Amino acid sequence: MSVKAQGNGGSCETLVSKCEIPIIDLAHMGTERCPQKGVVKQVAAKLVKALSEKGLALLVNHGIPDCKMKAVYRSLDRFCELPKKSREKYEFISPCSHGYKKPETDQYNVTEKEARHEYIICGGDNNVMPDDDVPDFRATVDELAKDMKQLSTMLLAALSIGLEQPGDFFLRKHSHILEDGNDSTMRIIYYPPSALSESGTMRYGPRCDCGTFTLIAQDCEGGLEIQSPNGERWGRVGHLPGAILVTTGDSLARWTKQQLPSLKHRVVVPEHCGRGRHSIGFFIHPDDNVIIEPCDTQISIPSQEPTICRLQKKKRGVLTAYHHLQRRFRETYAS
Numbered sequence: 001m002s003v004k005a006q007g008n009g010g011s012c013e014t015l016v017s018k019c020e021i022p023i024i025d026l027a028h029m030g031t032e033r034c035p036q037k038g039v040v041k042q043v044a045a046k047l048v049k050a051l052s053e054k055g056l057a058l059l060v061n062h063g064i065p066d067c068k069m070k071a072v073y074r075s076l077d078r079f080c081e082l083p084k085k086s087r088e089k090y091e092f093i094s095p096c097s098h099g100y101k102k103p104e105t106d107q108y109n110v111t112e113k114e115a116r117h118e119y120i121i122c123g124g125d126n127n128v129m130p131d132d133d134v135p136d137f138r139a140t141v142d143e144l145a146k147d148m149k150q151l152s153t154m155l156l157a158a159l160s161i162g163l164e165q166p167g168d169f170f171l172r173k174h175s176h177i178l179e180d181g182n183d184s185t186m187r188i189i190y191y192p193p194s195a196l197s198e199s200g201t202m203r204y205g206p207r208c209d210c211g212t213f214t215l216i217a218q219d220c221e222g223g224l225e226i227q228s229p230n231g232e233r234w235g236r237v238g239h240l241p242g243a244i245l246v247t248t249g250d251s252l253a254r255w256t257k258q259q260l261p262s263l264k265h266r267v268v269v270p271e272h273c274g275r276g277r278h279s280i281g282f283f284i285h286p287d288d289n290v291i292i293e294p295c296d297t298q299i300s301i302p303s304q305e306p307t308i309c310r311l312q313k314k315k316r317g318v319l320t321a322y323h324h325l326q327r328r329f330r331e332t333y334a335s
Contacts, residue, residue, distance in 0.1 A: 021057065022057045023240070024057050027061040040158055044162030045162055051261075056226060056246060057246050064144070066242050075140045077190065078134045087100055089130075090128055098127050100130075102117070103116050118188065120186075120188075121141060145186050151244075152282065152284050156284075174286055182288060185285075189278065209265075210285075211250070211283050212251045212255075213249050213284050216246075221270060222239060223236075224236070224237045225267070225268060227263055227266075248263070249262055255295055257295075259298075
């Protein structure tokens with residue numbers, strides 16, 4: 001089934017190139033153990049604003065080197081090159097939620113037989129890694145998972161402050177990330193080059209994530225699309241080198257009485273699909289015994305200036321430092 005992106009036209013514009021995704025600079029926060037309170041408050045305000053208005057944001061200067069993500073991509077590539085019988089030793093078998101998921105078995109991919117290799121890492125000590133067949137697979141995956149977990153705890157703290165809750169409000173509800181008693185997972189995904197499917201064919205989705213939030217890292221091959229909050233159109237996300245996308249999940253939407261909406265997303269075959277596509281999803285869930293009750297926080301969204309006023313300000317060269325930084329990020333990296 002072909003699902004051409006609406007509004008992209010032939011130029012293949014993306015939400016990044018059209019400046020429709022907020023960019024949040026995590027410098028001096030990121031994976032730091034003890035970031036300054038002032039920095040956390042600034043990030044908290046921007047994060048809540050972005051998720052309430054857009055449902056997603058791009059995180060830059062998050063402290064996770066791009067080389068760690070590429071090392072994980074290479075490890076998965078080597079795993080996918082193994083003979084089928086070798087890969088089968090590590091297959092995902094229900095009710096276990098860890099291991100290799102071979103192509104054409106995903107319940108969300110019901111319209112196309114698109115090849116999609118996935119390795120799932122979850123909590124507990126029973127994770128089996130293919131180190132016998134792919135040396136250092138566990139080392140590269142564990143190193144990235146550790147950084148992703150630390151970044152997630154920083155975002156949980158920022159969300160608590162941004163929603164006017166105690167600083168440890170969400171941390172207490174997510175105290176066992178990637179441990180027993182918590183369903184958080186890291187999913188490493190590889191889509192081989194698509195020789196059979198036409199551009200716009202659905203590869204995965206559409207769906208909303210059911211957890212608190214999701215961190216998504218992806219290479220430049222593209223194809224990830226987000227549905228607008230009103231459900232009227234799909235927009236291609238685009239690529240910002242080194243950035244990590246954060247999207248709201250259903251649990252956080254429920255905690256905030258839908259003030260931080262959870263948006264549907266999907267993956268389609270991009271216009272130019274000469275190489276395989278890699279992505280990493282870090283899905284944050286509350287601990288299993290946590291009761292999700294809506295908070296009393298009322299998020300106030302300031303009224304926006306008319307478009308003509310914003311344009312006049314740009315013509316006069318009047319920009320805040322934050323807007324200047326946003327513009328330079330996009331001018332330098334947007335694609």
